[in-house]
Amino acid sequence: MKKVTVLFSLSLISAAYLSLTGCQIVASxxxxxxxxxxKYGDVATTHNSATKEGKACGTSILGWVATxxxxxxxxxxxxxxxTVASVDHSAKNILGILGEWCTIVKGS
Structure with missing residues (x-):
């Protein structure tokens, strides 16, 4: 039982280490x-008709849980x-612990 506990502990430590030393947890x-x-653009047609803006986001914690x-x-x-005039994105990553990915739509 002691060996199983040690192996389990080592696997958790390894997983935590790899998640914190890998790439950022949101695309950018x-x-x-x-x-x-x-913040960067993805798709744009015309901004002249863009009178409204909407934003939708998702978050990630340690790259393990994303909602x-x-x-x-x-x-x-x-x-x-x-009517969509443009689609932009923004990404935020803090130490690989907290990540946020947002889609920003402009239109009318």
């Missing part, structure tokens, strides 16, 4: 191992948008 065009907060709805449809609903 730039890497920031300690801190990353970036939220960062879809375009959720962002449209949040901003009351029916």
């Amino acid at each position: 065009p730039m890497a920031g191992g300690i801190y990353n907060e970036t 939220g709805d960062a879809s375009v449809s959720a962002a449209k609903a949040a901003g009351g948008i029916t």
Whole structure:
């Protein structure tokens, strides 16, 4: 039983170490191992008709648990948008512990 406890403890420590030393836990065009907060465009048609903005986010903890709805449809609903003019994204990562991925939709 003692060997099983030691092996289990080592596997937990290894998993924790790998999750904290790996890449950031949210996608971004730039890497920031300690801190990353970036915003970047994905799809754009015309910004002239963009009178509203909606944002939808998901979060990740240690890269182990991720929750939220960062879809375009959720962002449209949040901003009351029916016609999409542009879709942007933002990503935030703090020490690989807390991550946030957002979709930002502009339109009318």
